[in-house]
Amino acid sequence: MIGARAVPSAKQPESPPPLLDPGVRSTRRRLAWRAAIALAALAACAASVAAAPGLRGVLGAGLALVMLAIAVIDGRQFIIPNGLVAAGLALGLVHAGIADSASATEGVTDAAIRSVVLALVFLLIRFVYTRLRGREGIGLGDVKLAGVAGIWLDWPVMPLAVEIAALAALVAFGTRQWILGRPIRLSSRLPFGLFLAPAIWLCWYLDAMLLVPW
DSSP states (O other), X not given: OBSOSOOTTSOOOOOOOOTTOOOOOSHHHHHHHHHHHHHHHHHHHHHHHHHSTTHHHHHHHHHHHHHHHXXXXXXXXXXXXXXXXXXXXXXXXXXXXXXXXXXXXXXXXXXXXXXXXXXXXXXXXXXXXXXXXXXXXXXXXXXXXXXXXXXXXXXXXXXXXXXXXXXXXXHHHHHXXXXXXXXXXXXXXXXXXXXXXXXXXXXXXXXXXHHSOO
16 A cells, blocks of 8 residues: 555554445445445456456456455555465466466566566665655555566566556545545555556456457
8 A cells, every 4th residue: 555654753644534435334235335346356257268268367367356355455454465465476477387388487487577576666666755755655565466466467568557556546546535625645545456456457458358369
């Protein structure tokens, strides 16, 4: 998440309501909310299999489920569970092993390098932001999620996923603050995983669609 718990010497960041807080009290509305998530999961799984038939599509469907779970949890609790990150990494390594037609070893090695590089970039941004602003700007969960993006996405696609997530986060947060009549502050907390996780799957899906010989 962006704007995580501040270091002791800094002012505590603003904590607005979670972006994915449905704000529902009735059982009917809770069921509708869960049904919407279930439909999104089914649609993403079906799209994954259609974009890449075979084992690669099945792994893509697994990615969709993991990313959806991360988005929902981070959007409501500002947390990216380590177990889901580990699942995304494991699925990504298998995917890398079968996606490279030349060599499974080369595919896994390249994916691991991409994962480490992107995670280190996020870690560096986290360090620099903390030194300049006196509080954490990127949570460690986002750093780990960046590693998942590197496992799944090729070099040209990784920046696209980050850009989509950043733009979506800015638009969603700005729109909500405007609707609620609240000012936009740099200290506001923002669950970046809510946007990065779907962007990872979306970019994988678009890349897979381009590789399908219709």
